[in-house]
Ligand code: DX5
């Protein structure tokens with residue numbers, strides 16, 4: 407019903423494989439993989455090589471969030487590297503419909519990402535090509551930022567569009583949220599309509615590095631909060 411997707415942006419990259427094994431063993435569902443290019447966003451992270459390296463470490467869904475421009479060139483590389491879900495920002499593509507098609511043709515699930523100021527209408531004419539809608543609740547580029555409260559209104563609006571589409575077609579599109587998700591706000595975010603939750607600093611920042619129990623307790627706390635949300 408709800409998916410928790412720790413963002414490895416806040417993991418210890420010196421021991422990334424172990425971090426992934428541990429976070430999945432602690433009950434996480436997806437691995438959120440943030441790709442930044444120092445062009446579309448003012449930071450530089452990891453590429454297909456790292457995705458390929460972690461692929462054998464886990465069976466979990468690898469959720470690749472592309473904060474890059476242009477986006478098309480790199481899509482097949484991530485598909486080959488073992489990505490399951492690939493999302494991108496409409497501002498990163500000259501042809502949104504074509505980029506979504508390219509992701510699906512590469513064998514992955516496709517999604518669009520909306521920055522805090524990016525209007526939702528970008529999804530209107532491509533619903534059939536969407537598997538995931540991702541709303542940014544911070545401006546992309548860095549982990550550890552504060553959740554922007556206006557995102558709750560935007561989530562409700564996105565939920566309405568997705569529900570209307572599902573009622574008409576029977577096809578489900580996931581609604582994912584990314585940025586500043588914590589134990590103390592996840593329930594409110596779920597009530598606004600999100601079903602998939604990226605959490606970077608909240609998960610990887612929990613407890614002391616090297617403590618195998620540190621992810622269990624934070625993921626349990628996130629799920630306990632989600633359990634308070636009525637269907
Ligand atoms: C921000 C990234 C996020 C980030 C979330 O540009 O897309 O995935 O890692 O980190 P937290 O949960 O710390 O806000």
Ligand code: ZN
Pocket residue numbers: 413438439440471584604
């Ligand atoms: Zn992300």
